[in-house]
Amino acid sequence: MKDFIAALPKAELHLHIEGSFEPELMFEIAQRNQIEIPYKTIDEVKKAYQFSCLQDFLDIYYAGAGVLIQEKDFYDLAMAYYQKCYENNVIHTEIMFDPQTHTERGIAFETVINGLQKARLDAKEKWGINSLFIMSYLRHLSEESAFETLKQSLPYKDLITSVGLDSSEMGNPPAKFKNVFEASVKEGYIPVAHAGEEGPAEYIWEAIDILKVARIDHGNRCLEDENLVQEIVKRNLALTVCPLSNLELRNTDVMTNHPLKRLLDRDIKATVNSDDPAYFGGYMNANFQAVQEALDLSKEDIITLVKNSFNYSFATDEQKKYYLEKVYEAVADFN
Numbered sequence: 001m002k003d004f005i006a007a008l009p010k011a012e013l014h015l016h017i018e019g020s021f022e023p024e025l026m027f028e029i030a031q032r033n034q035i036e037i038p039y040k041t042i043d044e045v046k047k048a049y050q051f052s053c054l055q056d057f058l059d060i061y062y063a064g065a066g067v068l069i070q071e072k073d074f075y076d077l078a079m080a081y082y083q084k085c086y087e088n089n090v091i092h093t094e095i096m097f098d099p100q101t102h103t104e105r106g107i108a109f110e111t112v113i114n115g116l117q118k119a120r121l122d123a124k125e126k127w128g129i130n131s132l133f134i135m136s137y138l139r140h141l142s143e144e145s146a147f148e149t150l151k152q153s154l155p156y157k158d159l160i161t162s163v164g165l166d167s168s169e170m171g172n173p174p175a176k177f178k179n180v181f182e183a184s185v186k187e188g189y190i191p192v193a194h195a196g197e198e199g200p201a202e203y204i205w206e207a208i209d210i211l212k213v214a215r216i217d218h219g220n221r222c223l224e225d226e227n228l229v230q231e232i233v234k235r236n237l238a239l240t241v242c243p244l245s246n247l248e249l250r251n252t253d254v255m256t257n258h259p260l261k262r263l264l265d266r267d268i269k270a271t272v273n274s275d276d277p278a279y280f281g282g283y284m285n286a287n288f289q290a291v292q293e294a295l296d297l298s299k300e301d302i303i304t305l306v307k308n309s310f311n312y313s314f315a316t317d318e319q320k321k322y323y324l325e326k327v328y329e330a331v332a333d334f335n
């Protein structure tokens with residue numbers, strides 16, 4: 001199964017670029033920017049990566065992102081992730097970035113987007129990887145701050161496909177961002193949002209009814225509300241599920257209880273993603289493997305998940321057709 005997973009081309013639909021920041025690169029960039037970080041060794045960093053909830057993780061994640069200053073830092077960060085895509089047979093990826101994590105520290109929006117864009121072009125040329133950008137608003141900040149970010153993004157609108165909503169979920173329901181999502185959609189951005197990761201099913205209802213999302217990030221807790229499950233199926237909304245993240249943030253107690261199989265059994269279009277792979281212990285193949293082993297997923301289940309990843313991506317219909325042919329070829333070659 002491990003080889004089968006590795007052999008399949010995949011799309012990743014839920015990945016925070018700041019969450020792909022490996023400690024080795026963090027040390028290197030901190031040093032060249034002459035920024036002190038509270039760890040002396042990589043081992044010390046890894047030891048600090050023990051989380052009991054989302055907020056525990058976010059505190060460390062924002063601190064880590066604090067060493068990113070120059071355009072080249074964002075370029076290097078993204079190139080390191082694209083290299084992992086290449087190694088994991090990820091041929092299409094939709095990358096979330098959090099502008100406010102940087103603009104709040106005085107880093108210009110253009111520094112962030114220019115670094116990411118240069119990496120995107122180089123990754124396409126070097127490895128043939130296609131990627132889209134999802135600009136995520138931080139939900140612990142105000143809607144006004146999200147509006148400011150929307151405004152800053154407009155000169156770069158052509159580089160950004162979608163807007164998302166991430167950070168501390170509890171107490172920051174999707175409804176808080178109704179107006180800025182409406183304005184973002186008017187600008188041509190496709191709406192997505194984290195919902196039902198830690199937060200209740202009610203937040204998923206708000207994401208679909210009020211923000212009118214095209215996809216739900218996480219969404220695990222939809223299983224607590226039968227009407228919601230039926231509505232997600234009826235509206236053909238995909239969930240971007242992140243198994244190792246759920247385990248590391250204790251939203252799943254043990255992987256054998258992970259809801260992925262139950263979601264598939266209810267005909268929900270689930271996908272597998274890595275979320276913040278540098279913090280949660282693995283990239284795409286590792287996520288697939290962990291959940292495959294724990295839930296005893298079949299080859300057919302894996303193929304369904306991989307097909308979902310392409311079908312529910314924001315790629316063009318032509319690209320999707322090409323990707324699915326690649327999947328069928330890989331399956332045939334493997335057999």
Ligand code: HPA
Nearest residue numbers: 016166167168194275276
């Ligand atoms: O898993 C996450 N959840 C919410 N916000 C985030 N920002 C980065 N990763 C996450």
Ligand SMILES: [Zn+2]
Nearest residue numbers: 016166194275
């Ligand atoms: Zn996430």
